[in-house]
Amino acid sequence: MKELTLQESVVKLVRIPRDAISTAQSTVSLVEQVSKVLEIFRPYTPEVRRFTVDYLTRTSEIKYLLNIPSGVKRITHRKIELPATTGFRIDEVLDLDTTDLLKINYDSNGEKWVFNADDFPNSNRFMVTTKGIISLDFLNRLVAVNCATNPTRREECDCYWIHSAIKDVSILEKIWEELDVERVNVDVRIAVERFFSSAIPEPVKERLKIQSELLDAIRRGERNIEGLKLKYRHSAIKAKISPTDLVDLLMSLVSGEFFSNFISLDKPFVLGSIEPHRELTSFIPERVKVNVLSDLNFQLPAAKGELTFKRKDFTDAVTTGIKTFVPKRKK
Amino acid sequence: MQIGVKHTTMKIVSEYVAPWALPKEDVPLHLMWEPTIGYDTIRIKLPPDLALKEFFNVANYTQENSTYLISQLKTSNFFGLTVASKGDFEAYHTQEIINIALIKDEEEIFSKDYAVNIFRPYLSLVEGPTVITFTDDLENKEPCQITLKLSGFGNVEIRTEISSGGEFVERAEPLYQELVRKMVSSFRLGQSINKHKGIEIDPLFLQNKVKEYIERLELSDFPLDVDRDDLESLQSWVKIPSNRDKIVELMSRHLETLLVDSLLYYFDRYPTDNIQMPQGRPVMFIEKATRRIGVRFRYRDAMLNQYKPVEVVINVDDKRKDKTVRREIPIKIKWIIERINPSGECCKVG
Numbered sequence: 001m002k003e004l005t006l007q008e009s010v011v012k013l014v015r016i017p018r019d020a021i022s023t024a025q026s027t028v029s030l031v032e033q034v035s036k037v038l039e040i041f042r043p044y045t046p047e048v049r050r051f052t053v054d055y056l057t058r059t060s061e062i063k064y065l066l067n068i069p070s071g072v073k074r075i076t077h078r079k080i081e082l083p084a085t086t087g088f089r090i091d092e093v094l095d096l097d098t099t100d101l102l103k104i105n106y107d108s109n110g111e112k113w114v115f116n117a118d119d120f121p122n123s124n125r126f127m128v129t130t131k132g133i134i135s136l137d138f139l140n141r142l143v144a145v146n147c148a149t150n151p152t153r154r155e156e157c158d159c160y161w162i163h164s165a166i167k168d169v170s171i172l173e174k175i176w177e178e179l180d181v182e183r184v185n186v187d188v189r190i191a192v193e194r195f196f197s198s199a200i201p202e203p204v205k206e207r208l209k210i211q212s213e214l215l216d217a218i219r220r221g222e223r224n225i226e227g228l229k230l231k232y233r234h235s236a237i238k239a240k241i242s243p244t245d246l247v248d249l250l251m252s253l254v255s256g257e258f259f260s261n262f263i264s265l266d267k268p269f270v271l272g273s274i275e276p277h278r279e280l281t282s283f284i285p286e287r288v289k290v291n292v293l294s295d296l297n298f299q300l301p302a303a304k305g306e307l308t309f310k311r312k313d314f315t316d317a318v319t320t321g322i323k324t325f326v327p328k329r330k331k
Numbered sequence: 332m333q334i335g336v337k338h339t340t341m342k343i344v345s346e347y348v349a350p351w352a353l354p355k356e357d358v359p360l361h362l363m364w365e366p367t368i369g370y371d372t373i374r375i376k377l378p379p380d381l382a383l384k385e386f387f388n389v390a391n392y393t394q395e396n397s398t399y400l401i402s403q404l405k406t407s408n409f410f411g412l413t414v415a416s417k418g419d420f421e422a423y424h425t426q427e428i429i430n431i432a433l434i435k436d437e438e439e440i441f442s443k444d445y446a447v448n449i450f451r452p453y454l455s456l457v458e459g460p461t462v463i464t465f466t467d468d469l470e471n472k473e474p475c476q477i478t479l480k481l482s483g484f485g486n487v488e489i490r491t492e493i494s495s496g497g498e499f500v501e502r503a504e505p506l507y508q509e510l511v512r513k514m515v516s517s518f519r520l521g522q523s524i525n526k527h528k529g530i531e532i533d534p535l536f537l538q539n540k541v542k543e544y545i546e547r548l549e550l551s552d553f554p555l556d557v558d559r560d561d562l563e564s565l566q567s568w569v570k571i572p573s574n575r576d577k578i579v580e581l582m583s584r585h586l587e588t589l590l591v592d593s594l595l596y597y598f599d600r601y602p603t604d605n606i607q608m609p610q611g612r613p614v615m616f617i618e619k620a621t622r623r624i625g626v627r628f629r630y631r632d633a634m635l636n637q638y639k640p641v642e643v644v645i646n647v648d649d650k651r652k653d654k655t656v657r658r659e660i661p662i663k664i665k666w667i668i669e670r671i672n673p674s675g676e677c678c679k680v681g
Binding site for chain 1: 345347349350351352353356357358359361363385387388405406409411413484485486591594595600601604605607632633634670672673674
């Protein structure tokens with residue numbers, strides 16, 4: 001039978017219901033949880049080396065340095081059990097003497113992670129990485145994110161200020177040597193609906209108006225609609241775009257792939273995902289949510305900068321996109 | 332945006348105050364200095380119009396009126412805060428000054444003023460008719476043109492209310508209004524509309540839209556002023572599972588109209604770049620015995636701050652023979668935009 005790697009074992013072990021973890025998170029503070037883990041590792045003189053919070057996925061990673069010398073200690077403290085109520089699971093164990101990732105099988109009854117010190121190689125120092133999910137409340141106490149609600153305009157661009165900062169490190173202080181809060185996410189909301197409105201050429205608007213009139217006439221059961229039909233057919237030649245084509249086109253213009261061409265960011269911010277937002281009852285994307293990410297730590301507790309949206313280039317691209325459906329006039 | 336350093340012997344690693352904000356918008360500020368600098372207290376003097384929302388990295392502080400004295404930080408060389416303005420502002424631009432000082436042995440080793448710049452939008456009436464005349468000549472109808480000016484900073488949402496003697500009444504968003512009217516009448520009468528040759532619509536698109544509308548109807552999430560009884564009975568009708576197919580049929584029948592109408596309606600919704608009119612182009616109705624019409628433009632900014640509305644009173648001179656016919660008069664708005672753009676560095680697009 002194929003031996004499971006550590007990662008595979010962990011995957012198998014993640015059977016503990018998330019509810020149990022989130023309950024643990026909401027009732028016990030993270031400090032208490034970390035203290036609990038430290039207590040479990042106590043026979044091996046644990047040191048917290050690095051604490052990382054991934055803001056975007058709401059996960060935390062803690063690296064512990066454990067001393068597990070061969071000999072008496074391994075015999076007296078053979079089993080190390082990490083209960084799920086700590087909110088953490090073991091992600092990997094690294095042999096620091098050989099820098100090998102250990103392939104050790106873990107037992108679990110679904111409520112705890114258990115590893116057997118006997119299975120460890122002959123080295124002394126090991127780095128154990130635990131991972132856990134952290135609550136939104138905790139994140140909100142840890143960092144603050146802000147961005148401009150309305151942009152200022154500079155030449156042909158709209159600029160939004162962005163700021164993120166570590167708010168309260170004391171909830172975790174004294175436990176670690178390094179703190180990293182990664183991918184702190186600021187959502188900048190760019191209203192795009194208004195850009196489309198001015199970019200849509202007259203023949204397209206005209207076609208829609210006639211289409212609406214025609215539909216109205218049909219609905220009212222009017223018999224004499226030949227003139228309107230002719231008008232509609234004529235308008236459809238001038239603007240070959242159908243309403244669904246138009247909606248599809250507008251959606252493609254706010255897709256991350258296309259929209260990202262019009263965004264630039266000051267360092268240290270980097271671009272995350274781009275998500276168009278549409279109201280339930282609306283056919284047209286109303287705004288685009290741009291995720292702006294920064295990493296914060298003790299050395300860089302706050303990040304500042306601007307997001308620049310190339311407004312004119314974007315409206316030009318919208319007009320060009322729509323114009324492909326409007327044939328040029330013959331000279 | 333920092334103005335005026337009173338004196339400093341301290342090396343700043345990083346400092347920041349958000350360069351512009353709308354009234355009541357959170358403004359972050361931070362200060363970070365060389366870790367070797369020793370201090371006893373950090374003093375923050377806030378102007379009375381600003382309220383402290385929260386501190387970053389502050390362990391202990393005391394407060395006296397608008398002055399905060401920080402005695403301990405959680406890590407030694409960094410702190411931050413967010414503030415927001417408390418009330419309304421009359422001026423387009425208001426500058427509020429926050430003074431931050433580090434004190435050691437009762438001496439200021441650092442003192443600096445940080446400016447918080449608050450901007451608001453401003454809507455004003457430039458020109459509007461005092462009287463509007465109606466005749467039976469429909470071709471030669473007088474347009475109701477109002478010129479409005481938007482100045483200051485920020486995007487606004489404008490809603491129009493019309494009064495013909497009594498209270499001001501807001502018109503619901505016409506598209507949804509129309510949709511639900513159609514649905515109400517269809518389901519009440521069990522009405523079947525003749526099939527007609529439709530305009531092709533992607534079936535998947537149709538399916539998604541129908542789903543969205545049903546979900547929204549179930550949540551009673553329509554901004555409507557249709558008859559409450561009608562709406563309630565429609566909602567209970569929607570909730571009966573066996574009616575699902577009928578809803579889908581009904582929706583699909585109206586969808587192409589909705590799609591076209593929604594695109595058209597949307598062109599009216601953004602008359603210019605920073606103005607949104609969720610009701611579309613405003614329209615007033617002249618009923619029998621209307622002598623005077625009041626048009627009120629209510630507006631708010633992106634922080635939902637409401638400002639003093641702009642009102643226009645128009646006298647009605649009805650010269651028609653038959654004054655009982657209800658007449659629809661669209662209001663044509665001419666916009667003058669004088670936008671302020673808070674300063675900052677140059678456009679950084681490479």
